[in-house]
Amino acid sequence: MREILPQLLWIGNARAARDVTGVLDRGITAVVDPALEEPPISYPRDIVYCRLPILDGEDNQPAVLQTALLTVARFIQGDIPTLVACSGGMSRSPAVVAGALSLVKACPFAEALRQVAATGPCDVAPGLWNEIQHLLEQGGAESYSG
Structure with a gap:
């Protein structure tokens, strides 16, 4: 698990997300799980999943x-310690986090992704990159008002 914003935002993989004690020890209170192929995780009732x-x-x-x-953008704005964890923690998690940071910081998606990539390895699938980029450019996240 790697910290993107101090004490507020982490990226992880399925293994890190399943380490409930490790998640709780970091003070994480919300988990966003974009992993399609992984089974859902059971957390204590007070964790937003x-x-x-x-x-x-x-x-x-x-x-x-x-x-x-x-969702990730709102959690950042609300100072809710959040983990975003997909299967490998290399594509979907960094892409979603970068998209959320793009919204929160009102910066280009590519710039936000560079900031995320500076914290550790990333290998965002080109199709996913394009979909997020298109969504942000077309105002598909227009209901966000940070």
Whole structure:
């Protein structure tokens, strides 16, 4: 698990997300799970768990992708310590986090993704990159008002 924003935002993989004690020890109170192929995780009742299955490529449902970006952005704005964890923690998680940061910081998606990539390895699938970029450019996340 790697910290993107101090004490506020982490990216992880399925293994890290399943380490409930490790998640709780970091003070994380919300988990966003975009891993389509992983089974849901059981957390204690006081943990917010958002399962928003996203494909690691093209053909994502725009509403689901938009919801993932907006949810993480709202958690950041609300100072809710959040983990975003997909299967490998290399594509969907960094892409969703970068999309959310793009909304919160009002910066280009590519710039936000560079900031995320500076914290560790990233390998965002081109189709997913394009879908998020298109969604942000077309105002598909327009209901966000940070």
